[in-house]
Amino acid sequence: MIATKNLDWKLLNTPLVLFLLLFLGFPVIVNLYYSLSEVSFETLRAPELEGVGNYLIVLTDGAFWQASWFSLRFGIVTAVAECAIGLGLAIFLAPLIEKHSAMMAPLMLPLMVAPAMVGLMYRLVLHEFVGPVPFYLYEWFGNSPSFLNATNAFWTLSVVETLQWTPFAFLLFYMAYEAIPDEVRQAAAIDGAGPLQLLFLIEPAVDGADVDYRVFYPLHRWFPGV
Amino acid sequence: MDNYASVLQVTDRLNIFGYLGNSLAAALIGTTLALVLALPAAFAIARGGIGRRLLMPAIVNLRAVPLIIFAIPLYMMFQWLGLLDTQIGLGLILTIVNLPLALVILVNAISDLPLELDEAARIDGANTFQILAQVIAPVCRPAIVTSFIFGFITAWNEFLFGLMLTTSKAVPMTVGASFFFAASGGGVQWGLASAVMIVGALPPMLLGLIMYKQISGSMTAGAVKG
Numbered sequence: 512m513i514a515t516k517n518l519d520w521k522l523l524n525t526p527l528v529l530f531l532l533l534f535l536g537f538p539v540i541v542n543l544y545y546s547l548s549e550v551s552f553e554t555l556r557a558p559e560l561e562g563v564g565n566y567l568i569v570l571t572d573g574a575f576w577q578a579s580w581f582s583l584r585f586g587i588v589t590a591v592a593e594c595a596i597g598l599g600l601a602i603f604l605a606p607l608i609e610k611h612s613a614m615m616a617p618l619m620l621p622l623m624v625a626p627a628m629v630g631l632m633y634r635l636v637l638h639e640f641v642g643p644v645p646f647y648l649y650e651w652f653g654n655s656p657s658f659l660n661a662t663n664a665f666w667t668l669s670v671v672e673t674l675q676w677t678p679f680a681f682l683l684f685y686m687a688y689e690a691i692p693d694e695v696r697q698a699a700a701i702d703g704a705g706p707l708q709l710l711f712l713i714e715p716a717v718d719g720a721d722v723d724y725r726v727f728y729p730l731h732r733w734f735p736g737v
Numbered sequence: 738m739d740n741y742a743s744v745l746q747v748t749d750r751l752n753i754f755g756y757l758g759n760s761l762a763a764a765l766i767g768t769t770l771a772l773v774l775a776l777p778a779a780f781a782i783a784r785g786g787i788g789r790r791l792l793m794p795a796i797v798n799l800r801a802v803p804l805i806i807f808a809i810p811l812y813m814m815f816q817w818l819g820l821l822d823t824q825i826g827l828g829l830i831l832t833i834v835n836l837p838l839a840l841v842i843l844v845n846a847i848s849d850l851p852l853e854l855d856e857a858a859r860i861d862g863a864n865t866f867q868i869l870a871q872v873i874a875p876v877c878r879p880a881i882v883t884s885f886i887f888g889f890i891t892a893w894n895e896f897l898f899g900l901m902l903t904t905s906k907a908v909p910m911t912v913g914a915s916f917f918f919a920a921s922g923g924g925v926q927w928g929l930a931s932a933v934m935i936v937g938a939l940p941p942m943l944l945g946l947i948m949y950k951q952i953s954g955s956m957t958a959g960a961v962k963g
Contacts, residue, residue: 516785516865517785517787519781519785519864519865519866520781520784520785520786520787520865521781521787523777523778523780523781523785523787523865523866523869524777524778524781524782524787524788524792526773526774526777526778527774527775527777527778527792527796527836528792530774530832531795531796531833531836534811534829534830534832534833535799535807535833537810537814538807538810538811538814539807539810541809541810541813541814542806542807542809542810545809545810555813556813612950615949615950616945616946616949619945619949620942620945620946622890622945623890623894623938623941623942623944623945623946624894624938624941624942625893625894625895625896625910625911625937625938625941626894626896627894627896627911627914627915628894628911628914628934628937628938631914631915631918631930631934632931632934635927635930635931641927
């Protein structure tokens with residue numbers, strides 16, 4: 512009986528495993544082989560093994576480390592900002608959302624738009640010559656930074672990313688906050704606990720490590736910098 | 738409304754209805770197939786524990802991997818399989834993109850169901866596959882719908898693989914939108930660009946607005962544990 516059930520579980524997993532082996536296993540193997548080979552467009556189908564030379568080229572290239580540093584800073588800055596703003600919104604908007612659940616819809620809107628579209632929209636809005644933001648900054652203050660130049664691109668990109676993905680952090684924090692039972696909230700309020708204490712002190716006590724897995728594990732994956 | 742009229746006009750070079758149709762087809766394939774693969778696996782992971790230690794972390798961690806690293810081998814594989822510039826090919830890649838979140842949501846939903854449900858069905862003579870099809874799947878419908886909505890929005894918004902794996906017949910909306918930017922020559926047509934971005938962003942935004950209660954409700958339920 513146990514053996515049959517084990518076979519059943521394995522059969523249920525099989526389609527997914529086969530799909531992953533085909534569409535991810537093969538590319539991983541090819542990638543590894545190519546990374547150790549001399550490959551050009553002429554030799555794409557017959558690469559020649561050459562050792563770790565490609566890795567050495569990448570690791571000694573300043574551009575690689577510059578790009579990695581940019582990504583690391585970008586990941587940390589946006590993840591911290593998204594979590595901080597998402598948590599703040601979840602705590603302070605929770606009572607309002609409980610009364611007017613339709614508020615959730617506009618808050619989640621940025622999540623629904625393609626990042627490529629959002630990027631193009633901001634490119635238009637912040638464009639030095641035709642964008643409305645630089646135009647009004649010139650009108651009101653007589654000057655406007657060039658949002659898209661090399662100096663300011665990091666912060667422009669960070670703000671745009673934060674604006675688009677904060678709703679997801681908000682949703683995760685909101686559901687963690689809402690998972691606290693009403694009786695527990697009322698008891699904590701009588702004891703003088705604020706919303707932050709409710710979220711971080713009482714929630715784990717109610718739900719144990721499970722909440723960490725269900726709520727914060729996906730958060731770590733979506734915001735790898737956290 | 739001239740810009741919208743221009744966007745909706747079908748020409749030899751630009752066909753917004755074709756792009757919308759391609760996005761719809763690829764997103765439906767990518768979302769449905771991800772659910773078809775993830776639901777049995779989630780059942781096996783949640784109930785049988787098979788795949789909890791290796792398969793589940795491997796798939797969930799796919800979210801942290803930039804899929805661009807598979808670009809070259811996937812391009813070659815798709816060329817070999819005749820899947821380049823097809824809706825099915827794009828749908829298969831979108832399945833990979835959607836699998837992690839679908840699996841997490843479904844494993845959480847099934848873990849929340851009482852084990853007595855399975856046991857009662859088994860006493861009534863149902864085997865593992867019947868339990869999945871006739872008991873678990875209907876009860877998990879809210880989580881399945883949530884996975885579908887998130888998956889559809891993610892798939893609709895995907896840009897990178899759309900750009901890489903399609904050229905004319907299966908170009909999705911996110912890539913097709915960029916064709917309008919210099920459609921008439923003589924620099925970027927900002928009015929036209931804004932109109933096409935609005936049209937392209939409408940379907941996922943409408944879906945999100947209509948289904949926001951389902952998304953937040955189901956995710957909140959997944960985080961609650963008695």
